[in-house]
């Protein structure tokens with residue numbers, strides 16, 4: 001195996017792929033193009049198990065899901081069974097502090113600028129609102145294309161909204177809370193956030209405080225979309241859901257209860273080639289795609305109810 005060099009934080013994704021031996025070369029090629037630095041393979045129950053390593057800061061969970069899909073497509077294209085891809089973080093004791101040096105302020109859309117908690121923000125940025133963020137180990141620094149697309153879509157949806165409109169937004173898979181906080185900064189009055197990872201709940205609460213937002217403005221809890229629906233006193237005006245395509249497809253039947261009659265949704269975490277699958281699920285539940293944005297290999301859909 002090649003020596004492991006170059007992670008700024010001593011934290012690595014360990015990616016394991018179990019597949020037919022004849023796919024070994026193709027898988028090595030994919031992993032190498034993905035940026036993996038160490039690779040090893042061993043025979044296991046008539047198949048091969050390939051282990052490879054990627055610095056954590058070089059890929060998010062969404063990127064790994066994309067890699068997994070490409071590996072499946074490569075195998076299916078040559079009539080082989082799809083490989084099984086798994087990943088886990090190893091050796092992460094320095095993770096939460098050392099990566100901070102490499103994260104700088106970032107403007108997103110026309111209305112927001114993301115400022116890491118440890119960098120002093122200017123008192124005023126003109127028309128831009130400052131969103132302070134310390135994501136800890138939760139997803140959502142604003143650096144990923146899917147988060148950016150969701151924030152930009154929120155900006156378009158909330159353009160011109162006034163406090164008296166009392167817009168309520170649901171945030172499914174809140175991660176660091178970036179979309180809830182962004183929605184409040186650009187006009188929403190209340191958000192309801194949910195995530196099935198307890199670290200995301202902690203990060204969302206911490207970031208709410210960092211931005212001086214009152215506790216009652218962001219309700220946040222551990223759970224999934226059904227728990228969110230059960231808790232909300234009434235359906236929201238709109239929702240965001242930046243998770244993976246397969247999870248979104250499973251959630252589509254619940255969207256009806258999440259938002260009211262003229263409700264809208266913003267979906268991302270969807271690879272461009274997965275859009276047809278999501279569109280079919282939306283169609284089956286009487287939702288239509290209003291806009292389709294893409295950045296790198298990722299899609300962001302805004303959706304509304306179908307009239308038919």
Ligand SMILES: C[S@@+](CC[C@H](N)C(=O)[O-])C[C@H]1O[C@@H](n2cnc3c(N)ncnc32)[C@H](O)[C@@H]1O
Pocket residue numbers: 062138139140141142146147150172173174175176177178179194195196197200223224225242243247269
């Ligand atoms: C890609 S991150 C998005 C974070 C943030 N909303 C953003 O846009 O940057 C997806 C989040 O969804 C959460 N998640 C995954 N599956 C979920 C599920 N079934 N229910 C609730 N949250 C889920 C993950 O824990 C993760 O925090």
